[in-house]
Amino acid sequence: xNHSNASQVEPLKQIEMPVLLFAxxxxxxxxxxxxxxxxxxxxxxxxxxxxxxxxxxQYPAIAxxxxxxxxxxxxxxxxxxxxxxxxxxxxxxPPVSGGTL
Amino acid sequence: xxxxxxxxxxxxxxxxPEVGVVGQEKLNAAKILMVGAGGLGSPSALYxxxxxxxxxxxxxxxxxxxxxxxxxxxxxTSSVGVPKVESAKKRIHEVNxxxxxxxxxxxxxxxxxxxxxxxxxxVVDGTDNFQTRYMVNDACIFEKKLNVYGSIFRFDGQSTxxxxxxxxxxxxxxxxxxxxxxxxxxxxxGVLGILPGVVGVIQATEAIKLIxxxxxxxxxxxxxYDALAMKFRELKIRxxxxxxxxxxxxxxxxxxxxxxxxGIAPEANGESGQAQEQITARQLKEMMEAGRxxxxxxxxxxxxxxxxxxPDAKLIPLNDLPDRMNELDTADDIVxxxxxxxxxxxxxxxxxxxxxxxxxxxxxxxxxxxxxxDPEMPRY
Numbered sequence: 101x102n103h104s105n106a107s108q109v110e111p112l113k114q115i116e117m118p119v120l121l122f123a124x125x126x127x128x129x130x131x132x133x134x135x136x137x138x139x140x141x142x143x144x145x146x147x148x149x150x151x152x153x154x155x156x157x158q159y160p161a162i163a164x165x166x167x168x169x170x171x172x173x174x175x176x177x178x179x180x181x182x183x184x185x186x187x188x189x190x191x192x193x194p195p196v197s198g199g200t201l
Numbered sequence: 202x203x204x205x206x207x208x209x210x211x212x213x214x215x216x217x218p219e220v221g222v223v224g225q226e227k228l229n230a231a232k233i234l235m236v237g238a239g240g241l242g243s244p245s246a247l248y249x250x251x252x253x254x255x256x257x258x259x260x261x262x263x264x265x266x267x268x269x270x271x272x273x274x275x276x277x278t279s280s281v282g283v284p285k286v287e288s289a290k291k292r293i294h295e296v297n298x299x300x301x302x303x304x305x306x307x308x309x310x311x312x313x314x315x316x317x318x319x320x321x322x323x324v325v326d327g328t329d330n331f332q333t334r335y336m337v338n339d340a341c342i343f344e345k346k347l348n349v350y351g352s353i354f355r356f357d358g359q360s361t362x363x364x365x366x367x368x369x370x371x372x373x374x375x376x377x378x379x380x381x382x383x384x385x386x387x388x389x390x391g392v393l394g395i396l397p398g399v400v401g402v403i404q405a406t407e408a409i410k411l412i413x414x415x416x417x418x419x420x421x422x423x424x425x426y427d428a429l430a431m432k433f434r435e436l437k438i439r440x441x442x443x444x445x446x447x448x449x450x451x452x453x454x455x456x457x458x459x460x461x462x463x464g465i466a467p468e469a470n471g472e473s474g475q476a477q478e479q480i481t482a483r484q485l486k487e488m489m490e491a492g493r494x495x496x497x498x499x500x501x502x503x504x505x506x507x508x509x510x511x512p513d514a515k516l517i518p519l520n521d522l523p524d525r526m527n528e529l530d531t532a533d534d535i536v537x538x539x540x541x542x543x544x545x546x547x548x549x550x551x552x553x554x555x556x557x558x559x560x561x562x563x564x565x566x567x568x569x570x571x572x573x574x575d576p577e578m579p580r581y
Binding site for chain 2: 122123124126127128132161164165168170172175176177191193194195196197198
């Protein structure tokens, strides 16, 4: 565990979370799964919103997409305030237009 | 009453208690609106017709193109150039002459969508663009009809049933459309030909179950299919209590301007908001013949480059452009092109933001070049 940031009142928790990507996000990231390192104060739970911010910093290739994707946690659509716990399975779903007429 | 021909035709349905005579008569009386006779509409229309759906209205503005036949199995090689709805009607009658087919060669629009939805029991949505997705969704909410949704991209498919009073609608999932050009269409990103077969058949399965009132419909569940991994995955999706259209207190109670909503109003430019200069294929040809020094920037993918490309062009795929921009000189005249002109418009929008000034977009992309300048060039 990395507790190096001494100025923080609360120690930072660090976890890595696997994130599944779908449809055009796979192409943007070049992979169907990415690992996102999350650090957050151990007393405050990490929310979906926090996760998206850190995900965008670590993966600039998909950062522009993140405001437009839906997040699913453990196979259920989640809103921005939902809290995450280690071991959660996160999936990012961009809107898909096709169809082919 | 079913005829003897129908009893024989639907015999495998009739002997199952979940369908039986009662269920088959429901199918025979059902009216389905099919939006699109393309990749998704093809397999769903064929199976719905075979199952004995009484009446199907198919709306699609397009004519059959050779490039459709890789996946759109309603149509065949002899149908190229024929309106898709006519080709569909002919094929459906060959499968099952009991089905009444209404063929409408038109765009779904604010003028016709509500009446069409109202006159049918449910909608099978197989469109290829966001503005029609939102239009179909809203019309289904207003007219209280179910929307059997399917969408595809490359190797990935999705399906669900929207607009049930107890389940979510499309806007519950995606309240706002993405910026235009962000999500590639199948024409830009490609699609495995058999993928819409799987997804369209899931849509038809759900439509039949909903008409029969049997089984567990895909309400509140989004089915995801990955053909490369050969995996199905299911996500639970919820009604948004704040949804602008299907919540208890909606803020949208009538159809909108969907082109404006989706950011493709007529004056829309590239993402920089600056005007973009277009050049036609013929004008480009003249410039090249006049010996004008210019950089031809191809922003497609390498596999598209391998199919065909313009002479002396430089390949930098759109996604690589931020990293490889330094290979382009701001002093040079740059003409960007892609397949049809969408990605190159994005590329130009990006380059404008980065300070490039001497930019032109090849209108209609390399496809326009193949049509208007070089008939020997392969089209795809």
